[in-house]
Amino acid sequence: DAKTTQPNSMESNEEEPVHLPCNHSTISGTDYIHWYRQLPSQGPEYVIHGLTSNVNNRMASLAIAEDRKSSTLILHRATLRDAAVYYCILREIMYSGGGADGLTFGKGTHLIIQP
Amino acid sequence: GAGVSQTPSNKVTEKGKYVELRCDPISGHTALYWYRQSLGQGPEFLIYFQGTGAADDSGLPNDRFFAVRPEGSVSTLKIQRTERGDSAVYLCASSAPSVDTQYFGPGTRLTVL
Numbered sequence: 068d069a070k071t072t073q074p075n076s077m078e079s080n081e082e083e084p085v086h087l088p089c090n091h092s093t094i095s096g097t098d099y100i101h102w103y104r105q106l107p108s109q110g111p112e113y114v115i116h117g118l119t120s121n122v123n124n125r126m127a128s129l130a131i132a133e134d135r136k137s138s139t140l141i142l143h144r145a146t147l148r149d150a151a152v153y154y155c156i157l158r159e160i161m162y163s164g165g166g167a168d169g170l171t172f173g174k175g176t177h178l179i180i181q182p
Numbered sequence: 183g184a185g186v187s188q189t190p191s192n193k194v195t196e197k198g199k200y201v202e203l204r205c206d207p208i209s210g211h212t213a214l215y216w217y218r219q220s221l222g223q224g225p226e227f228l229i230y231f232q233g234t235g236a237a238d239d240s241g242l243p244n245d246r247f248f249a250v251r252p253e254g255s256v257s258t259l260k261i262q263r264t265e266r267g268d269s270a271v272y273l274c275a276s277s278a279p280s281v282d283t284q285y286f287g288p289g290t291r292l293t294v295l
Contacts, residue, residue, distance in 0.1 A: 109289075111225065175224055
């Protein structure tokens with residue numbers, strides 16, 4: 068999997084939007100952009116993924132740059148429960164639609180939410 | 183429905199001992215993954231099973247580490263002659279056929295004294 072770069076930490080206020088950036092300048096045409104997050108003392112959980120178009124789900128939105136060399140995870144109204152480490156991961160999709168091998172985690176962004 | 187479960191949640195052992203860590207994946211998930219997470223780091227991939235066979239064990243650090251999944255469901259990670267450097271949280275994840283989303287368990291915290 069190609070490498071991603073994220074800020075070590077970010078801080079935001081409760082009930083405000085949060086924009087978490089990720090740079091992936093060496094992304095290939097078959098790489099999907101995945102985001103996982105890890106709450107304290109828990110295993111990681113899937114947040115969202117996309118290829119080229121912006122994506123929305125109940126947890127977050129994913130904005131992908133036109134050249135795909137960067138993306139932004141958007142939490143529209145952060146709550147204290149969103150305090151976690153957020154990981155941006157590139158995954159080469161297999162022809163069957165599923166992935167193969169393990170996820171390559173970096174250090175992620177530690178998101179701090181102030182009440 | 184039931185998520186991925188891991189037992190024990192905590193394991194304390196002495197240097198040189200043998201340990202087994204168990205993972206129960208989500209029912210119907212054919213792919214199973216093991217990761218190791220040291221303090222302050224992201225999880226590190228160890229091994230991936232597709233069904234009963236290990237499709238990729240390139241992340242296992244050395245031959246003291248071994249994992250099995252004999253019936254294509256439950257998996258056991260086995261560590262021989264444990265060392266203090268093996269202390270970490272061991273995470274298991276599973277995914278459904280043809281879906282590249284992994285569901286993680288809560289992990290087993292291993293402490294080697």
